[in-house]
Amino acid sequence: MISRFLSLIPLTALALLAVDVPEAKLKMFRPLPASMDSAANPATPAKIELGRMLYYEPRLSKGQKLSCNSCHMLDKYGVDNEPTSEGHKGQRGDRNSPTSYNAAGHIAQFWDGRAADVEEQAKGPVLNPVEMAMPDEKTVIATLKSMPDYDALFKKAFPGEKDPVNYTNMAKAIGAFERKLVTPSRWDAFLKGDKKALTDPEKEGLIKFVDNGCVTCHMGTYVGGSTYQKLGIMKVFPGLKDEGRAKITKKADDQYFFKVPSLRNVEKTGPYFHDGKVRTLPEAVNLMAEYELGKEISPADNAAIVTWLRSLTGAIPADYIRPPALPPSTAKTPKPSTTD
Secondary structure, three states, rough: HHHHHHHHHHHHHHOOOOOOOHHHHHHHHHHHHOOOOOOOOOOOHHHHHHHHHHHHOOOHHOOOOOOOOHHHHHHHHHOOOOOEEEEEHHHHHOOOOOOOHHEEEEEOOOOOOEEHHHHHHHHHHHHHOOOOHHHHHHHHHHHOOOOHOOOOHHHOOOOOOOOOOOHHHHHHHHHHHOOOOOOHHHHHHHHHHOOOOOOOHHHHHHHHHHHHOOOHHHOOOOOOOOOOEEOOOOOOOOOOOOOOOOOHHOOOOHOOOOEEOOOOOHHHOOOOOOOOOOOHHHHHHHHHHHOOOOOOOHHHHHHHHHHHHOOOOOOOOOOOOOOOOOOOOOOOOOOOOOOO
């Protein structure tokens, strides 16, 4: 019956039935930049080349088996799809590993924001006893200096420095590489004016996302990543033990506050939340509606929002993330530990 009715409507009139997203609903969003530049750490081809190698370098770990890419797999949207990641000797931490894609544009790094930027973040896992477990910076630098190729690469990336192979420069190189890990999607084309970049169901989902209040926390260029919010604003979140930012700031007011995750590529980056205990995107949407917005959304609204969220899945820069050939080991390279 509906199809017969539509067949009687002129094509010009049918065009008017397409979903239109009012500009007012888009004012909280921005498209991705080509890169997330830093005045404090300007990128150069040499620095990026070194950073790419260090990102994939397993000899930055105590057992010489784990690299940044082990937990933040660049061919899998920057995650390992595990609730928590496996570190040194099979240990696991208590927080989910967030994606490294688009992360350099966030307000800070880690779920609790304890690192100001990706350069500072890069220093943490290497020395974390549960993660890559190197004992100290001195050991890391000794390992890098044991491979002559790295000495040349550091000199090229940091010209004019007397001793460029140091821990800070290691982190700067990794950071420079990560600052170009951007994944533009059809959503960006839509924000730039291509109104056909999204389907009508996706536009309907966007409208539901905004009208239900999700945009209160998930806004801006990264659809999140720009604020800290309490998990359980409207009522106590079930099973919550992690104190969030309060573990870092020691302030009671920061208890259960976490950095709002970016929703870019969210379809690909589950499981969800700080502990990775939520497996599916529809479940995550329902939990956020109930505990952050204080409402129960309909199955239809949930499905619509999830449909729009999938439009945030961007293109992985395959050439940029291609694993490099790493420098060969030498007889001087420290051996992996077998006792601890």
